Amino acid sequence: MRHTDTEYEHELRELRERLLLMAGRVEEMIAQSVKAVMTRNPYLANATIESDKRVNQDEIKIDELCLIILAKRQPVASDLRFVTLALKMVTDIERIGDLAVNVCERAIKLSDKPELQPINDISVISALVQSMIKDAIQAFVVGDPKKAQLVIDRDDEVDHLYQKIFRDILEIMIKDPSVIEQGIEIQSVAKLLERMADHSTNLAEQVIFMVKGKDVRHHGKLETNNKIH
Amino acid sequence: MRHTDTEYEHELRELRERLLLMAGRVEEMIAQSVKAVMTRNPYLANATIESDKRVNQDEIKIDELCLIILAKRQPVASDLRFVTLALKMVTDIERIGDLAVNVCERAIKLSDKPELQPINDISVISALVQSMIKDAIQAFVVGDPKKAQLVIDRDDEVDHLYQKIFRDILEIMIKDPSVIEQGIEIQSVAKLLERMADHSTNLAEQVIFMVKGKDVRHHGKLETNNKIH
Known part of the structure; x- marks a missing residue:
């Protein structure tokens, strides 16, 4: 049976909608895990x-x-690129979800221990990361490379905040070794958020690759390599 | 023009060979970065x-x-799965290469600073990670889920070693705050190696998914989530 174009368009729309829905769920997971x-x-x-x-x-x-x-429609050109990139991007989105689970595991460990002084930068990183995922996926579904570039630019801010948190907590632990357990957990939370930002940057690089049809991925990566810890 | 089966087989063989070559290069990068x-x-x-x-x-x-x-041959069934998984796996392999670059950046920073006492566990993790990548890719090209499972099992050992290194170095830094800069860099190296092991585990999970045709990925992930930092 040969399918109509309308059915095919419906499948592509379903793919876009499912990606948006999944990304929304993952954003919510990040917000809740940090909360x-x-x-x-x-x-x-x-x-x-x-x-x-x-x-x-x-x-x-x-x-x-x-x-x-891929099997039924045998898409070519931009549709083929869209579907194969969706296959790659879904892996990044799912791994961001895994990292939010890891944040929750830290939250459970921390809830048993005396409170460390509040590290408000954690909430700032979290909000940044959520906006990066949202914008990367939006850029993907509408094919907007400028929006994707703004996501990549925001990664610098996350790296800067991560380094600040890491050193602030190290200082606290050195002054008061009794809080080492909590300090390590909070450092891990910051690191996990920073990794989510890296995944979002990868998503955005893939969007630029798809839209512009040329490979800017390794540019972005070579630049960000200097900042990843 | 209709292509012959032989041409198609040649393309699939080329894909396998290129993946093996790329993975070999990345293994070598890990060895050299840690050296x-x-x-x-x-x-x-x-x-x-x-x-x-x-x-x-x-x-x-x-x-x-x-x-x-995908565009010319329109593969179905196991070939379609092989090609789409190759697309996903190449991303993991490339990111392991990026992480080896990050290790090199730490090496450059460390070469300027007084030497910290040798942390031999770093070499042990490195050898483990190289074997994990090699075996995951071998498992992929020959379609061997048992070999892939052995890769996943080795991730526990890496997590254990990473935690040991992290705490050993923290202890050194607390005793002697003058080595904090070096300590943080070595902790980062250990963390980068641990992330490479996570990518290798993801590779192996994808192989099992491909061969068994059912999704064991989230089993593995739910288990490993408890160990990721």
């Missing part, structure tokens, strides 16, 4: 870990949809 | 950073080859 750290709430952390199952299902579903489109 | 750290050799570090360009070209070439196969 669980800041409010020392293990119940919120556990509920957020639970929600990762949905994200994993999203990945499987999107992978399947891509394979179906 | 640059241990021998405090900034020249070796710079040469290794330079070799990442080849790896980036490998990625572009493999991506192109996959798109050509």
Whole structure:
């Protein structure tokens, strides 16, 4: 049976919508995981870990949809590029979800221990990372390389904040070794957020690659390499 | 023009060979980057950073080859799965190369500073990570899920060693705050190696997914989540 163009367009639209929905879920997971750290709430952390199952299902579903489109529709040119990039991007989005689960695990460990002085920069990084994912996916579905470039630019700010948090906490631990356990956990949370920003930067680089049809990925990567820890 | 089966088989073989070659280059980069750290050799570090360009070209070439196969051959079933997984896997391999570049950057920073006591576990992690990448790619090209499972199992050992290194160095820094700069750099090297192991685990999970045709990825991930920092 030969399918109509309308069916094909419907499948491509479904792919876009599913990616947006999945990315939205992951943004929410990040917000909740950091809230669980800041409010020392293990119940919120556990509920957020639970929600990762949905994200994993999203990945499987999107992978399947891509394979179906490739097998049934045999897309070429820009559609082929869109579908194969969706296959790559879904991996990054899913891994950001895994990293949010790791933040929740830190939140659970921290909730048992005496409170460390509040590290407000954690919330700042979290908000930045959420905006980076949102904008990278938006840039993908509408094919907007300028928006994607703005995501890449924001990664510098995240790296700067991460380094500041790491050193602030190291100083606190050296002054008062009794808080080392908590300090290490908070450093890990900052590192996890910084890795989410790296994944978002990768998403944005892939969008520019798709739209401009030339490979700017390794430019971006060579520059950011100097800042990754 | 209709291509013969032989041409198609040739393209699939070329894809396999290019993946093996790229993975081999990345293994070599890891070995050299860690050697640059241990021998405090900034020249070796710079040469290794330079070799990442080849790896980036490998990625572009493999991506192109996959798109050509998808567009021209319209593979189905296991071939379609092989090509789409190659597309995903090449991203992980390339990112491991980026992480080796980051190790080289640490090596360059460390070569300027007084030597910290030798941390031999770094070499142990490095050897483990190289074997994980090699085996994950071998498992992919021959379609061997048992070999892939052994890669996943080795990730525990890497996580354990990473945590040991992190705490050993923290102890050294607390006893002697004058070595904090070096300590942080070595901790970063350990973290970078641990992330390479995570990518190798992801590679192996994808192989099992491809061969068994069912999604074991999220099993593995849920288990390893407890160990990632």
